[in-house]
Amino acid sequence: MRIRQVGFSQRLKAHKKLLTLETLKFIVEYLKDGDARMAALRSGVPENYASKQGSWLKKHPIVLAALETEVDPREQLRLEKAIAEINRQMETCKEILGLQEY
Structure with missing residues (x-):
């Protein structure tokens, strides 16, 4: 396969x-x-x-x-912060699973 x-x-x-x-x-x-x-x-x-x-x-x-x-500047900032938080959570998950190099 x-x-x-x-x-x-x-x-x-x-x-x-x-x-x-x-x-x-x-x-x-x-x-x-x-x-x-x-x-x-x-x-x-x-x-x-x-x-x-x-x-x-x-x-x-x-x-x-x-x-x-329509996305105003305040909503744009919220989106950017949400993406940053998702990235932080992904790094935490990688660390827990021993996947830092991926």
């Missing part, structure tokens, strides 16, 4: 109605300046794919729905 690793865009295509952490990070970053490439870079997409992924992500149904919502 062969296990094939699923790429970033394939995972998103498979989960059009599922909000992933990668997609959430992209949305928060895209709301800052509207630059899809830079938002992709800041959200963790490798530089080689940032332009293509950013362009693809901004057409994703969940991203489009999120961008239709």
Whole structure:
């Protein structure tokens, strides 16, 4: 049995109605300046794919729905704090499970 690793865009295509952490990070970053490439870079997409992924992500149904919502600067700050908290919790989980290098 062969296990094939699923790429970033394939995972998103498979989960059009599922909000992933990668997609959430992209949305928060895209709301800052509207630059899809830079938002992709800041959200963790490798530089080689940032332009293509950013362009693809901004057409994703969940991203489009999120961008239709008016987000004021206070809500933007809340989103950024929530992402920071999620990242802290992920690090705690990695530490507990001995997965620091992942």
